[in-house]
Amino acid sequence: xxxxxxxxxxxxxxxxxxxxxxxxxxxxxxxxxxxxxxxxxxxxxxxxxxxxxxxxxxxxxxxxxxxxxxxxxxxxxxxxxxxxxxxxxxxxxxxxxxxxxxxxxxxxxxxxxxxxxxxxxxxxxxxxxxxxxxxxxxxxxxxxxxxxxxxxxxxxxxxxxxxxxxxxxxxxxxxxxxxxxxxxxxxxxxxxxxxxxxxxxxxxxxxxxxxxxxxxxxxxxxxxxxxxxxxxxxxxxxxxxxxxxxxxxxxxxxxxxxxxxxxxxxxxxxxxxxxxxxxxxxxxxxxxxxxxxxxxxxxxxxxxxxxxxxxxxxxxxxxxxxxxxxxxxxxxxxxxxxxxxxxxxxxxxxxxxxxxxxxxxxxxxxxxxxxxxxxxxxxxxxxxxxxxxxxxxxxxxxxxxxxxxxxxxxxxxxxxxxxxxxxxxxxxxxxxxxxxxxxxxxxxxxxxxxxxxxxxxxxxxxxxxxxxxxxxxxxxxxxxxxxxxxxxxxxxxxxxxxxxxxxxxxxxxxxxxxxxxxxxxxxxxxxxxxxxxxxxxxxxxxxxxxxxxxxxxxxxxxxxxxxxxxxxxxxxxxxxxxxxxxxxxxxxxxxxxxxxxxxxxxxxxxxxxxxxxxxxxxxxxxxxxxxxxxxxxxxxxxxxxxxxxxxxxxxxxxxxxxxxxxxxxxxxxxxxxxxxxxxxxxxxxxxxxxxxxxxxx
Numbered sequence: 001x002x003x004x005x006x007x008x009x010x011x012x013x014x015x016x017x018x019x020x021x022x023x024x025x026x027x028x029x030x031x032x033x034x035x036x037x038x039x040x041x042x043x044x045x046x047x048x049x050x051x052x053x054x055x056x057x058x059x060x061x062x063x064x065x066x067x068x069x070x071x072x073x074x075x076x077x078x079x080x081x082x083x084x085x086x087x088x089x090x091x092x093x094x095x096x097x098x099x100x101x102x103x104x105x106x107x108x109x110x111x112x113x114x115x116x117x118x119x120x121x122x123x124x125x126x127x128x129x130x131x132x133x134x135x136x137x138x139x140x141x142x143x144x145x146x147x148x149x150x151x152x153x154x155x156x157x158x159x160x161x162x163x164x165x166x167x168x169x170x171x172x173x174x175x176x177x178x179x180x181x182x183x184x185x186x187x188x189x190x191x192x193x194x195x196x197x198x199x200x201x202x203x204x205x206x207x208x209x210x211x212x213x214x215x216x217x218x219x220x221x222x223x224x225x226x227x228x229x230x231x232x233x234x235x236x237x238x239x240x241x242x243x244x245x246x247x248x249x250x251x252x253x254x255x256x257x258x259x260x261x262x263x264x265x266x267x268x269x270x271x272x273x274x275x276x277x278x279x280x281x282x283x284x285x286x287x288x289x290x291x292x293x294x295x296x297x298x299x300x301x302x303x304x305x306x307x308x309x310x311x312x313x314x315x316x317x318x319x320x321x322x323x324x325x326x327x328x329x330x331x332x333x334x335x336x337x338x339x340x341x342x343x344x345x346x347x348x349x350x351x352x353x354x355x356x357x358x359x360x361x362x363x364x365x366x367x368x369x370x371x372x373x374x375x376x377x378x379x380x381x382x383x384x385x386x387x388x389x390x391x392x393x394x395x396x397x398x399x400x401x402x403x404x405x406x407x408x409x410x411x412x413x414x415x416x417x418x419x420x421x422x423x424x425x426x427x428x429x430x431x432x433x434x435x436x437x438x439x440x441x442x443x444x445x446x447x448x449x450x451x452x453x454x455x456x457x458x459x460x461x462x463x464x465x466x467x468x469x470x471x472x473x474x475x476x477x478x479x480x481x482x483x484x485x486x487x488x489x490x491x492x493x494x495x496x497x498x499x500x501x502x503x504x505x506x507x508x509x510x511x512x513x514x515x516x517x518x519x520x521x522x523x524x525x526x527x528x529x530x531x532x533x534x535x536x537x538x539x540x541x542x543x544x545x546x547x548x549x550x551x552x553x554x555x556x557x558x559x560x561x562x563x564x565x566x567x568x569x570x571x572x573x574x575x576x577x578x579x580x581x582x583x584x585x586x587x588x589x590x591x592x593x594x595x596x597x598x599x600x601x602x603x604x605x606x607x608x609x610x611x612x613x614x615x616x617x618x619x620x621x622x623x624x625x626x627x628x629x630x631x632x633x634x635x636x637x638x639x640x641x642x643x644x645x646x647x648x649x650x651x652x653x654x655x656x657x658x659x660x661x662x663x664x665x666x667x668x669x670x671x672x673x674x675x676x677x678x679x680x681x682x683x684x685x686x687x688x689x690x691x692x693x694x695x696x697x
């Protein structure tokens with residue numbers, strides 16, 4: 001897979017040799033400190049999976065494959081609570097402790113206008129930004145009547161329909177949007193669907209009886225992999241020339257989502273997101289803009305063994321989880337001078353997380369204590385924070401300073417069964433500085449340094465397994481990131497390239513240790529039959545994470561250009577996990593690259609040839625269930641043709657050569673199928689055809 005290194009680097013080298021002869025053009029579409037994907041709803045028409053769209057376009061983001069949809073992301077070797085995902089400045093958390101419903105799964109690409117990815121600890125306005133933020137902006141209503149209709153069809157019985165309409169008056173604007181999609185179990189490059197991938201794993205397992213129950217029952221072997229309905233509405237009201245009200249609501253209803261490499265599937269994922277914002281502009285000299293924001297999000301997620309063979313002998317065991325979050329923010333922006341801007345704000349939120357085990361729709365009861373079996377016992381995480389930032393322009397130097405103070409308390413509901421669980425309080429001061437220097441008309445240099453923290457979540461602190469084993473560790477410290485970022489951006493008439501380097505020191509990094517186990521009596525087995533289960537599996541360690549990414553584009557002609565990107569991260573443990581020796585940090589993807597050749601023709605129609613690939617996964621944490629993954633490379637084709645009067649047709653082929661490969665490793669922080677040897681890998685889709693017809697007015 002040396003080609004992965006050579007393609008983008010060769011393009012960059014060729015472009016640099018040519019750059020001296022090119023004249024400069026100012027490029028403002030992408031800020032140096034972040035990366036933005038524009039027109040996501042128009043570009044990402046293959047499926048509604050936001051995670052897949054991000055992994056495909058941004059080299060520093062990798063996909064965590066769990067299903068045909070509702071997948072997760074890794075940003076610069078970080079995921080879960082180590083990165084923030086916001087939808088219209090609001091937080092929505094997944095309810096599943098096994099990451100079946102990450103934040104990116106609760107919005108469809110059809111509703112997205114743009115996605116901004118901020119790498120590093122530079123978002124001081126949001127609670128818990130440790131190593132990066134993904135800020136999703138949904139479509140805004142327009143004054144003029146505007147609408148979009150999309151119909152899509154793809155391999156593996158994929159079907160999609162979406163419609164949105166917007167319009168209004170000078171003072172009131174509205175938007176309505178609906179979408180629905182359904183997909184079957186995709187086939188990997190070997191022609192195996194989800195059920196067959198599980199069968200293949202069971203057959204090759206050293207201990208088949210341990211995983212036989214994970215196979216799908218005969219009547220469910222060919223069921224669809226998912227169905228998803230979304231709806232959203234927005235209303236913007238201009239009260240006066242200087243005052244505006246904004247209201248939004250977004251609903252997601254997903255049903256029967258299959259997760260073949262896990263022991264359970266999701267019966268449904270239901271979520272709601274409500275947002276409100278009041279903006280006052282130019283009140284006085286001390287307030288350029290004053291805004292008040294509130295939001296509420298809630299998610300309901302039952303995961304069950306209903307479709308698996310294990311349900312025949314054990315009954316329909318279900319883990320029912322809910323989470324909801326309420327948040328508010330007040331922010332004032334003051335332009336002290338033309339070159340000096342001050343922002344001050346107050347931010348607060350309360351998240352509740354609750355989970356209970358059921359058997360055949362009846363709450364499970366612990367036989368020893370008589371208490372209802374819970375996984376997460378009604379935990380409230382409350383945060384209050386004060387933040388401020390100062391942005392200063394001195395000639396050709398821009399400097400941003402950020403400061404945030406957080407006070408957080410985490411309180412589980414006390415029950416006899418959970419008597420060992422304690423309340424926790426955390427305080428932290430985060431700070432950063434980011435500087436951009438326009439060195440020449442061709443070159444911008446930038447860099448930053450920052451300190452940020454995130455508190456442990458309720459799963460890491462308090463989670464209890466279905467057998468009564470306490471997985472969480474209730475005395476965890478918060479994780480603190482000390483990071484330095486450096487980079488440069490060259491911009492010319494036909495060529496642009498941006499290079500970024502980072503080095504991150506993670507203190508008290510929250511880490512899953514698969515060696516932390518205890519033995520308990522196996523349910524239903526003869527007395528004295530003991531099995532190992534996770535016990536206080538999370539612990540704090542110190543770690544280091546570093547890497548680089550290079551992105552750019554080169555225009556051979558006005559109608560022919562290439563985009564390219566390459567990213568690499570490395571991570572190591574500075575303090576070893578208890579009773580383990582592997583120094584490799586888990587979930588650090590190998591070198592990844594993407595290159596596309598784009599041809600623009602009739603009325604901005606575009607044809608794209610795309611290559612995406614990654615090196616073999618050689619640096620992995622074997623002590624905690626990871627394994628070596630082979631290198632891979634795939635080719636994708638897409639034509640997006642624009643017809644007159646707003647009609648368009650897009651068609652494509654992903655994985656043209658029908659390769660069999662896996663992108664997601666098997667860190668035991670997730671509960672995946674294990675039969676005594678390596679944990680089950682989930683293969684990516686094989687050759688995939690799709691077509692999308694659209695109409696805009």
